Amino acid sequence: MQFEFATATRILFGEGSVRQVAPAAKEMGSRALLVTGISGEHRAGPLRKELAAAGLLEILWIAPGEPTIDLVREGAAQARDFHCDMVIAFGGGSALDTAKAIAALLTNGGDPLDYVEVIGKGKPLAAPAAPFIAIPTTAGTGSEVTRNAVLGSPERGVKVSLRSPHMLPRLAVVDPELTYDLPRNVTASTGLDALTQLVEPYVSIRRNPITDAFCVDGIRRAAGALRRACEQPHDTAARREMALASLLSGLALANAGLGAVHGFAAPIGGMFEAPHGAVCAALLPHATHVNIQALHSRASDSDHLRRYETVARLLTGNPHADAEDAVGWLADTCAALNIPRLRTYGIESDHIPDLVVKATKASSMKSNPIVLTEAELHEIIERAL
Numbered sequence: 001m002q003f004e005f006a007t008a009t010r011i012l013f014g015e016g017s018v019r020q021v022a023p024a025a026k027e028m029g030s031r032a033l034l035v036t037g038i039s040g041e042h043r044a045g046p047l048r049k050e051l052a053a054a055g056l057l058e059i060l061w062i063a064p065g066e067p068t069i070d071l072v073r074e075g076a077a078q079a080r081d082f083h084c085d086m087v088i089a090f091g092g093g094s095a096l097d098t099a100k101a102i103a104a105l106l107t108n109g110g111d112p113l114d115y116v117e118v119i120g121k122g123k124p125l126a127a128p129a130a131p132f133i134a135i136p137t138t139a140g141t142g143s144e145v146t147r148n149a150v151l152g153s154p155e156r157g158v159k160v161s162l163r164s165p166h167m168l169p170r171l172a173v174v175d176p177e178l179t180y181d182l183p184r185n186v187t188a189s190t191g192l193d194a195l196t197q198l199v200e201p202y203v204s205i206r207r208n209p210i211t212d213a214f215c216v217d218g219i220r221r222a223a224g225a226l227r228r229a230c231e232q233p234h235d236t237a238a239r240r241e242m243a244l245a246s247l248l249s250g251l252a253l254a255n256a257g258l259g260a261v262h263g264f265a266a267p268i269g270g271m272f273e274a275p276h277g278a279v280c281a282a283l284l285p286h287a288t289h290v291n292i293q294a295l296h297s298r299a300s301d302s303d304h305l306r307r308y309e310t311v312a313r314l315l316t317g318n319p320h321a322d323a324e325d326a327v328g329w330l331a332d333t334c335a336a337l338n339i340p341r342l343r344t345y346g347i348e349s350d351h352i353p354d355l356v357v358k359a360t361k362a363s364s365m366k367s368n369p370i371v372l373t374e375a376e377l378h379e380i381i382e383r384a385l
């Protein structure tokens with residue numbers, strides 16, 4: 001057995017932990033680019049005051065929408081113009097990924113296309129990224145502890161990763177209080193993304209004993225808290241559980257990879273305006289069903305079926321559940337939380353062949369528990385439409 005486990009240098013978790021950001025940032029630099037989303041400008045107010053009080057110069061930069069190559073190029077230019085020596089992200093996965101890529105470009109120079117996979121030159125980053133603090137305000141990304149940023153290229157209709165061990169955040173601050181005011185639909189879709197990011201690494205061909213432990217614990221927590229966090233937004237215990245499940249999902253996916261859901265989420269996110277979490281949520285029951293079916297037909301004695309059985313038992317709380325019971329639980333949960341079908345984003349049957357070709361090449365697909373046939377990949381999308 002051989003594996004590697006890498007994560008953020010330091011992780012702070014807990015209610016109120018965001019107040020530890022300013023003193024920690026002071027140790028890392030003196031001029032920070034603070035990256036947030038459109039809704040983050042107001043919410044970042046208290047943090048900005050604390051940064052100023054700690055004597056840090058801070059420049060606020062709003063990253064509207066999902067991260068793209070162009071947006072990162074623009075943000076890196078801003079950071080250079082203001083002579084920033086560190087980057088802080090306060091927001092959802094989009095703000096975190098954008099800021100993480102900016103921190104990498106700040107010290108390495110050049111253009112995002114020099115470094116991204118698939119559509120770029122894929123050059124390795126030579127230098128460590130500028131010190132980067134990641135503060136998620138949703139419970140679903142896990143990006144605060146991962147070493148990649150997923151960037152869209154709207155003109156090419158794809159999403160690609162900028163990836164390097166040099167991109168692991170210096171500090172991840174996971175404060176459940178920041179998620180108390182999230183709207184129900186965002187809580188639902190980001191929460192189901194976190195759950196996907198726990199199920200996929202657990203059945204991944206790259207899994208290891210450390211990620212296994214995180215996945216089992218995270219799946220149990222998310223299964224117990226997801227609906228409560230959606231239905232009673234101020235249930236602080238449920239919010240804490242989801243924040244923790246999300247963090248565990250990041251730790252797992254960064255070290256064990258993902259699977260078919262994320263394999264499809266990459267091209268769908270590149271071709272359509274659809275939030276990542278909602279796309280993953282819509283795909284999860286169907287990818288789980290098709291994976292289990294494929295394992296039954298071609299690898300019935302594999303350990304992966306037993307793993308899906310464990311997932312089913314963790315989700316349902318029933319110690320006698322079968323692998324397929326996971327599919328029923330996931331479908332019921334998506335229905336109860338009003339997860340839109342993929343058709344909502346303009347995806348139609350005609351798009352399936354193109355999506356299947358692109359998904360086959362996606363890096364996440366390589367760790368799926370079984371190599372799916374073209375017909376099986378087709379079936380996943382067809383069922384999720």
Ligand SMILES: [Zn+2]
Pocket residue numbers: 193194196197262276280
């Ligand atoms: Zn995801």
